[in-house]
Amino acid sequence: MIKLGVNIDHVATIRQARKTFEPDPVTAASLAILGGADIITVHLREDRRHIQDRDVRLLRGTVFTKLNLEMSIAREIVDIAIETKPEQVTLVPEKRQEVTTEGGLDVVSHKKVLVDIVKRFRDAGICVSFFIDPEEDQISASKDVGAQYIELHTGNYAHARDDISKSKTIGKLQSGMEVAQKLGLRVNAGHGLTYQNVGLLVESMDVEELHIGHSIVSRAVFVGIQKAVSEMKELIFRHELARKALDQ
Template identity: 65%
Template sequence: MIKLGVNVDHVATIRQARMTFEPDPVTAAGLADLGGADVITIHLREDRRHIQERDLELMHDTVFTKLNLEMATSREIVDIALKIKPGQITLVPEKRQEITTEGGLSVASQKQMLTDIVKKFKDNDIYVSLFIDPDKEQITASREVGAQSIELHTGRYANAQREEERTELLQTLSKSVKIAKGEGLRVNAGHGLTYKNTGPIVEHLDIEELHIGHSIVSRAIFVGIETAVREMKELIYKHFMIKQNL
């Protein structure tokens, strides 16, 4: 069964819009736990536009499930992660001007730097994943730098307008999963996934975790985060059972 990672960054985005104390992403993480989340994901950005260091510290102490910290490779953030020691870190590219992460990490172009960083985390018993595009070169490079898993960027699939394009991109993702497993990597996926487009991902990709944020937080405005998470879990289960019967 595919596990659900819930990203609560956008709860903090609303809080930071008024620079106040609510809504609290730590509370959101707890309610997501109760709704059945298997992983809680947060991104501590260099510009601190949403999640703050205090949020990370509190979630590390209170989240029942695995805490996955998305992060850039800057020395400051690496040092924070080594101090807090979340259950998992996912290295992602980061641009200050972007609204959200726009693409996968270019592992192949910075192998030595990433090898050193990955080793630091593994030496401190922190599990390491890399957020990458579904590209063979990047997958192979991820294994070479010592990553234990990858998270495939599903943004192009999520944004595709034509059915033919979605089908083609789904096939690319499926091939990338097979390549990664052949390299000995565990595989997750995420970015831009919603209640409408997650089903085919579940049915066609042999992956371990799906990481979803914006769509769940958006749904939570109307039904509450615990219910929104539970509904996504039910959707994943439904399509997982369809897959089993294919």
């Protein structure tokens, strides 16, 4: 079954708006797990705009499911990841001016430095994933430098506004998934997924993990995070059953 990774960065965003102590993303993580989250995802950005070093360390001590740390390839952040030892790191591109991560990591252009970073993580027993666009050269490069997972960037699908555009973006994601799986890479997906668009993706793709944040935290404002996670988990489950029924 597809595992749900809940990104709790936006809980920290609300806290940092007032530079105070609430709402606490560590508490949010515990409630998300009670709601059925299989993975807790956080992004420790270089500018510390939401998640703080303190959060990562506390989450490492309290998350009993899988902890996935999204991060740039900056030396300081790599060192923190090696110290805290999340089960998985997901390397992403990072720009100071962006609101959220846009587009996948350019693995091809960073192959030389990524080889050394991936080796450090794997020597420390940390699983490595790359957040990339569904392009064959990026997927092949991910395999070459030693990643175990890729997370396909679903932003173009999420932003598609008509059936033709959705079909094209789903087709690219499916092709990327197939290329990766043939190379022996494990495949996750995420970015911009919501309660409204996740169903078609699940029915179209056999991925291991979906990483979803903003939509769940937005829903949690009205129903609470435990219920919001539970609703997303149930939605993914129902659409996955539908896909498997069609495959039989």
